């Protein structure tokens with residue numbers, strides 16, 4: 001089986017005047033269909049950089065990113081937008097719902113970009129809202145919901161286009177711990193249903209709920225393996241392992 005996501009020695013550099021910031025430093029990993037993977041690391045470790053590359057919002061400076069075998073680095077803006085729409089479903093920390101649209105209209109947005117007819121859009125969006133337990137509320141505006149409910153709407157919006165990969169960037173970051181667990185439970189359900197989920201978080205207690213952890217430090221992968229191994233949540237430096 002071919003990997004769905006493959007990073008081959010991916011580097012991302014930012015030029016800041018005289019200095020070069022290395023945000024991703026030869027990162028390699030493979031993610032297969034049906035996996036639930038948490039990408040973790042402290043602030044500045046390169047999580048958002050990876051997320052932006054996986055999500056086709058940015059391309060590597062060096063190295064190769066293959067999404068379903070396609071080389072994303074070779075794509076132009078239109079191709080990137082198309083791949084984003086067809087293959088990826090996004091869940092953001094701040095939900096990113098449009099306040100003037102009601103819930104079903106918010107969930108329809110990815111289908112609009114995909115050119116799906118109005119009638120089918122409405123049907124699929126309502127079904128997706130049912131799936132996250134908000135079928136009854138489809139006419140409401142986002143502001144009329146709790147944070148957890150808004151995040152469930154954004155999960156519905158991520159799912160509605162049947163993406164190959166669901167990318168969640170700190171999806172529980174704006175929620176209290178109980179609601180955060182609920183949202184995480186929904187991501188675990190999606191995984192059980194066979195979806196591929198990549199979760200980005202700085203929170204170890206969230207990360208260990210995934211099946212596999214990829215830990216970043218200073219733009220490098222310092223751990224990649226099962227989330228229940230003791231070394232999964234202990235950074236080599238914090239463990240006093242000396243210099244790397």
Ligand SMILES: Nc1ncnc2c1ncn2[C@@H]1O[C@H](COP(=O)(O)OP(=O)(O)OP(=O)(O)O)[C@@H](O)[C@H]1O
Nearest residue numbers: 014021022023042043044045046047048049050202
């Ligand atoms: N546009 C940019 N220009 C310059 N440097 C950048 C840019 N984006 C990120 N960086 C740098 O790259 C490194 C990795 O940043 P990144 O945003 O990926 O970290 P992160 O793990 O997402 O952190 P956080 O948990 O704080 O969101 C940091 O040192 C950051 O300052």
Ligand SMILES: [Mg+2]
Nearest residue numbers: 044047048049
């Ligand atoms: Mg970040």
